[in-house]
Amino acid sequence: MEKTVVILGGELAAEGRAILEEAGVGVVSTPPYIDRQAVIEAMNRHKPDAVIVRLLADILGRKEMEAGGRLRHIAKHGVGTNDIDIESAARLGIPVSVTTGSNGHSVAEHALGLMMALVKDFSRQDTLIRDGVWDKNQYQGRELRGQHLGLVGFGFIGQTLGTMALALGMRVSAFDPHTPDSAFRDGIRRESDLDRLLSQADIVSLHCPLTPDTRNLIDARRIALMKPGAFLVNTARGVVVDEAALVEALKSGHLAGAGLDSFALEPPDRDNPLFKLTNTIVTPHVAGVTIDAKRAMAVMAAQNVLTTLRGQQLAERFLAR
Structure with a gap:
């Protein structure tokens, strides 16, 4: 599968990254808490088919989603989507997934x-x-x-x-x-x-x-x-x-x-x-990122990405509304 996934805002747990790489997906990660301009630059540089959202300084909005021109899926590393413009994603036809129950x-x-x-x-x-x-x-x-x-x-x-x-x-x-x-x-x-x-x-x-x-x-x-x-x-x-x-x-x-x-x-x-x-x-917003939860979220986010990139339908419980 010749696809690219960018992890926005920090690295993915090794188990999640391995799922993507074993499927032939190229994986790129950015530093945590990057701002809007840095996101746009990363999108334009790597032209990802999907992104996994971890820690951002700004909301992932329409301009960021359109940068690169190939985005087909947004996967949240967690369940809170307040850092993603869900309405813009819907208008662009880009599904947004969450890792329901993982943490x-x-x-x-x-x-x-x-x-x-x-x-x-x-x-x-x-x-x-x-x-x-x-x-x-x-x-x-x-x-x-x-x-x-x-x-x-x-x-x-x-x-x-x-x-x-x-x-x-x-x-x-x-x-x-x-x-x-x-x-x-x-x-x-x-x-x-x-x-x-x-x-x-x-x-x-x-x-x-x-x-x-x-x-x-x-x-x-x-x-x-x-x-x-x-x-x-x-x-x-x-x-x-x-x-x-x-x-x-x-x-x-x-x-x-x-x-x-x-x-x-x-x-x-x-x-x-x-x-x-x-x-x-x-505590620094770490309740949901124990070692165990990070592993579960990374695996679930990676699986959600692969499901979409393979043209398959995600279960309703994994889709943000």
Whole structure:
């Protein structure tokens, strides 16, 4: 198969690259977080039949898609397509695929890890002991058992985290107008009103996609609705949360803490005020890129590309809408 695939924004796991190369596909990768002009230059230089999108500084738009003149498929290395202009791709007749289910367990585990670290006071205790302070009276850890977890978004990741939380003895409710009633089982309660869920939960964990409706979904008004002393965990997209409002709530003590894996600007500015607060735990948008998840995403993205380049139809669950 004399085709070319460009990986935009970083290298592909070896297992995924091998699938393409064994099929006779030429594979080229670019550095992460390249800007729009660098994407256009790469497209014009290599004239790819397909691209795999990893980490971009800008949205992959129509001009980038048309550069090179041969693009037949866009594969997202993950499930979030906020960095791809889906409407332009549709108008150009270029299918966009996602790696559905490939990293869901990793994200759910990461969210649980952030919850555990916040509630158990790990970060502050680590700092104290490294500063030479051995004072058990300063420990503010609590149990997760008995606490109310509110999930905003109840797709595969939310459902997986909900099951984990139930096993720890937590009470779980979820808000998601798009998930069927059949998904709410094993004691997980469906909440039809987001404001009510926020006002009742001890921990709120975000698992919704970025859409026009979810941008700044957790704004100042909704943060104010949250229980005093509650925790917020975000392993979704950074702009789902109003960061300025979150900073104020953390500074004032209205929220006890936040565990954040994504930010409004990525990479974020070094002087982001969230990084200066002692009641935040931050990670660099890595929830879905464990070694295991990267391998699974790379393999699935490569398979999606080959399916399309061979003229075959992708299953609906792999197509972005």
